[in-house]
Amino acid sequence: MPSLAVAAIWPAAFFYFQDEERRPQRPEEASLYAVRQRIGSVRHWHELLRELFLQPASRDVRLVALAGILSLSSLEILTTALCLAVEEDSHMAAMVALLQPHIGSARPSVGLVADTLGSLLTGSVEESPSYLLATGTAARTGLLRRINESAPLCDQQLGIPAPLTYSLRGIFQPWPGTRFASRAEPETVPETLTREARAHASALSETSRCHLVIRSPSPREAEMAAVQVCRALGRRPVFARAASIPLEGFGLYCTLERLVPVFVLETAPGVVVPLPSAPGYSGPVLALAGPDGAVQSDENEVYQWRTPLPGPEERRRLWLKMVEDPVLAQSLAASHLQGTDRIRSLGTLARMKARVNGRFQVQSQDVRRAAFQVGGLETLAQPVPEEIPEKALILTESTRKTLEMLEARCRHREDLPHHLGVTLEASYRTGVRALFVGPSGTGKTLAASWLATRLGFALYRVDLAAVMSKYVGETEKNLSALLAAAEEADVILLFDEADSLFGKRTEVRDANDRFANAQTNYLLQRLEHYRGIVLLTSNSRARMDASFSRRIDLVVEFPAPGPEERRALWKSHLGDAHDLQPGDVNLLAAHADLCGGHIRNAVLAAAVRALEQGRRVQWRDVLEGLRLEYAKLGRQIPAELLGAPRGGSFEREPQINTNERE
Template structure:
């Protein structure tokens, strides 16, 4: 059985042999220097065990590992006892392995011991435990010393013997307890709990061994969770001051900070700027779940701060686990307010600063020269992207421009920004990607001017209400609220789509069927989900047929009236704190509670179109339709009093009639379409009976 162990493995000094020393090998060389000292201690212990061993001449001893085989290994081990005379001098009892070693700047084990507060005994135990993972020659020797050739890792008893510490020492045994630094910090695993304590195997995690050898590849368990830290982008004066204050805190030593963010990404952006100002690196990790130990160990090994940009639904266990590491800086961010029940020791709780005025300077820095071909400020003002999303949007805009084969335009930036502002609103709303513009609206100057003012308010609300301090206070938000009132078909929904298109935002139409619930309190919960998500999303929210939700409160005559009034009261309070853009439409303005009207920024009345506007609507509808000559749209506008939606339906009907026969739209087709709209409305048709 001795043969398999007799061959000498390449010695640790073979690292880099035959080539000039490389700086990248420095950590490995520092670790191997420590192992050379450990070899001397192992040699001494083997000599001591061999003296007086009653089984030394037993032929069965070879089934495990013969003394001759062990001596052969010691002789053939390269530089086994460099600086060691075999007498045990320099490795006497009471001195930990490696105490003789003077750590150099590349000695990562010494640096780790300093950061983690490890004792000399801790360092020695780690070195003893990892030796077989670095040099195979330690395996058979450990097997011999364990009196079991199959147990080729260090055991608790062997480690204490090699350190010259009595195995009965309570203080020494306590260093291997689960709550002691080695195990608690994930630096050492004491395996086989079913065995007696002294015969339990010691294992150093592969990630620690790799780190000590100079490998900085993150732990495999974290690869799918780690995210790159975003590059800090230019910000306003208040945000910059906040970043410098936070940087000063981080420079002073390990800290735990919780940033409550208004919008997703604001906290990560603030942390990125603060870490850059403090000259530190961050280890950004999605919710680590069961890998907290690996995450904290990685932070200790690399000397980086742990950054968690979003917490799980139940954050208590995660916050407690991270806060229990006083030697690691932990930076947390989440939209929820901090709950003291999450952790017995509270972190520093702050509000994350948000971007204002669209972050034009940040966009310009992200786009570089690509921002020179269009009005950047007007394009990006509606967007409030935080964290790395702004930089990703800039990259996406360049990719879209390259796909189109031209320079970056405002359309590319808007499209990329909308993709980065992905929303969770779809569960209760229907998304519309606007494909219209101001040219598609046929309205009098009054309503048209109010719509343009609505878009203007949406663009500059942060400047007026924030920078110029014109907010009413009382926790009121910076939302923009508008009511569109008018008969069916007068252009209310189309106008909402045009406003969204002008702002470069998606339009989300609230599905009232998925919001209103017969159970008490459920409607409010559904609305809260919508408002909360809309606050965090760059989008326009449309409550079509808003009477069902924003209707007048009534006198309480029964339980139904009471709960209906509670819904209205909730909406009144929620609109006060709303930060997004919401539009309401109604066919009858009088159905909307007056308390809602007071909270609206604009009320736009959509009149029924007169003959001139109807003519413009007919011509607009026929603009892209192949039509026969001689169509008198003026007669249609004069004879048929139809709203814009009905005129469009009439044109669609005429287009289908023409397509069915493979020809152009004629005056008769349009006349038939107009008549059908009259019949659908239950009105008498001109030229037919009764007219």
């Protein structure tokens, strides 16, 4: 039985050899004449068409099935078959080129098909076959495309997107620019996610005019959710970035290969992103998006699904599989609110870290250090990997108690609502926001590192220079990317000198004021829904926007240190490599009214001076360091320090007069 391609070119052969006296002179004409002789008459040709549509040859089965789905006309079916044939068969290509010498192409033109096939087919096609080829279903869905649209319509060539030529012949080839997900092991997918995915898949199968947008701060978690939805639908997902793939024919490709198109969208605050259409595809469409921005479709309704976080028990099982330590797994699951993919990545890197250090057992510090290895934040925030021990943080008793309360709040941020009333439980969010207020150098940043060390979290300091932008909307876009990445990683974000971002909104006098206020509004709203831990530092609470106070869970005051704290600071910074007597340290604490940051600088300067001379730190080195530090502050070093006797004149540590000041 001949193929549809032979039936498609027969009308051209019929008209070419309509004069019975004409005989082939060239090989192409001989091939065309053989086709003409194969089918006796127009009546026989129509009978053959009906037979080929009902019982197609094996190579045409997919095309006929697709034609039934799309309700293609006979003209569109035969034209598609002809276009397929010239891509595969050199003899067919030579015959088509022979029939249109003025075009000089082997691909059939609109005019050739209209004048040959269109002349023999009856019905509505007879009225305007060229119009049908240019605007019909095959053209709208991308099955047939006009290659040189600048030429007159009759001379425009017809073709099929290359991936569709393979699909129509039953040969699987990935669509350009798309990818397929790696198959996740079923046991690594949390039951919570699987259950919700099945529910959404069931709803999609029963609702024909609704698309599903999967939102998550983690692109991989969103992809995992999409895979589970498609698995429940009995189909395979194909992931595509709408801006980077040719969409013409993509819907047909998904139909032929029984795939679910999953569009990866780049959303941003205040931006409406259109969901691409897929003509020729009538099944469910999925999209992956971040937490911000809006997604809309001109054709169907859009349903939003925010992926759930694995529950404590699910996280415990995931951690146990990675660290193989029940106690550590329980501790990590209780404090770290992370998704499946993040746990898998951290666990893998933590095991690597343990092996590098010569251990087979993963420890909590391995997990914390591994958190700095997982990318996603480095372009907008700087890692602060220092681990601060308990003794390194010198604070007043009141400040320390508030910090310990903040630590407890962070540890219990997930299970806290279970112990509260219905109103709080209904509106509770797991995010923790704290403001550290105090003069420069009082230990606010050090306290943030201490808290991260105690909790076993990675700490990232926000790079305001990278986040802030002079272009409208870019700052909000950067902040959205930063918060989404931090939320996925469940790290602590530190906004140092947060006044520049969270400062008071001003009266709108020009466009700059309006945009600055818009940035503050976005930040305040986004932080309210942020589920991670955010620390902000400021030299003065009065500089912060009034609306920000309501959104803060705890304010930690860092006052300037008193004599007792200053003595502890001097001891902590000096260590043991010095020749100062206890009385010397007491004098420094009593009269050098500096904060911890300034004491640090003075000790560093003294240490440099002593090292240059190859000895231990002495009193005169400390005085020189103090002189430099006071000079930076525009002040004179206290006279009590300059005239004090040296050399161990105090045999024991005297009581400090806390009322003594410069």
